[in-house]
Amino acid sequence: MKAVCWNGIHEVAVETVPDPQILNPRDAVVKVSLTAICGSDLHLYDGYIPAMRKGDILGHEFMGEVVAVGASVENLKEGDRVVVPFPIACGNCFYCRKGEFSLCDNSNPKAWISEKMYGHPCAGIFGYSHMMGGYAGGQAEYVRVPYADVGPIKIPEHLNDEQSLFLSDILPTGWQAADECGIKVGDVVAVWGCGPVGQFAMLAARHLGAGRVIGIDYIPERLEMARSHCGAETLNHAQIDIQEALKEMTGGRGPDACIDAVGMEAHGGGPLGWYDKAKHLGRLQTDRPTVLREAIQACRKGGTVSIPGVYGGVVDKVNFGAAFNKGLTLKMGQTHVHRYMSELLGRIERGEFDPSFLITHRLTLEEAPQGYRIFREKEDGCVKVVMRPQTVH
């Protein structure tokens, strides 16, 4: 089959590799009908996630048709059309039973790597480094799905692929980010980053009762999308001082909740931005926490900073004293996708929203290298790239 392989920093290639097989009784194999490049794939592309190896198959946002199931999988059969959550979760462990699926204790066959780095092992994630298990990803014609009796959700006929695909990651990720803000009716929610997760976080904040949603970015078409599809007001951080603007918009209080939908590769300005850039380039810090700093600074006292943006390691010059003395609540982590899928599928079916507004680029799988490039450079108004393997009609 054809698959998108990571071959080094800024090097992805479509290669011919063997088809995946059932390896465990609870596995399924899915023939991919639609897959996407995620903003977090760019962290891999840029080489900021450790434990990537040449030849690793990328991709954790995908859907398709079940073509094989292991002996223990009873809820799925060949021909079922499913979306697969990006975190791999067993459904049996302490965390899965609590609904904290992205903290699964059993799904990472290379648990020792993250255990050494973080004190405890992370769950497996498709196509997201050997630290997250080394699972082959879904930017491919076929993909093996472990614990297929827990993760995949069946999609009804009347929804098309583009309406359903984002249940795999970014829609639940944006949703959880807003959900964890504990939004009360009328709250002001500021969202840094109007990329895919930011858009869905704004959408979710609206649906969960926020009175005002403020989107922050510097790319005009993304700000326009936030206004037109997510009911947000917008601020362009290239043109104005965000701290001042947020104070002004909230009568000096600051937003009730601040969402960092950017993560480890923020583009910061000024001396601190250059300091981060230099340390980052020298690999002296893994992450550039510009947005985290801003969100902590801007958030009202007693408010919540929610962080769906991915961080990988050590950050520097984060004003923890501000977080402490303002009594902030910090919420973060990989998304418990399994927890949100069925609720969100219901909302899509009822027509509350159609997540496909995000898609700006429709490519074939063979065009993946170009897709990664334009998504990274944000060329050609690129917000979201989806790819269709050519074998699927």
Next chain:
Amino acid sequence: MTFSTSEMQNHGINVGGSERLASLLGGGLLTIYGLTRGSFGGMAMAALGGGLLYRGATGHCATYGKLGLNTAQGEGDLRNIRMRESVTVLRPRDELFVFWRDLENLPLFMSHLESVRQMDDKRSVWTAHSPGGLAPMIWEAEIVDEAPGERIAWRSLPGSDIENEGEVRFVEAPDGEGTEVHVTIEYHPSRGITGAAAKWINPLLSQMVREDVRRFKSLMETGEVPTVEGQPRGH
């Protein structure tokens, strides 16, 4: 079926039994890890691992030969290697006990074992994986103590080349839902590991036991051991 010391010394063997096992296990881990990394560092690791595999499998170490060291005989710098690991498994105590007490299940989660064959209720024959079709390492063990649902202790029979013992205890977790599993594995000093070698072999062995315990937890909780071995990848 056990190696005897006299046999070994007749074949240029200058690495002690426990250390041979450690070399095999550590070498295997290093080789696999090194090869999968693919980088220069990885290749160096794989090369070192290969060397360890060789000395483990053949019982001969060229470095020891040159240095005039022989840990297969004599007193040397003796020490115990003791490894302890604990994990909480979300399954009932009795179920875990019954599974472990059937020693033939152990290779399902102890990666260095090829098989365990129970001879009778107490005695069993253990075979470790041998890379490259070299002579397998085999030893006999017996259950020396057990309390149903609570504890199993085993020990290699006297005269085994790889003298080792182990104990597993099952304790109800505080919430009453799961079971704390406490494992102790000990390798004995009869022809023990020298201080310097022990310093870097110990962590490898500890990690191996840790991974075994982790696999046990996964197997009991989910019915399978997570794996990516055999999946496709690019070149």
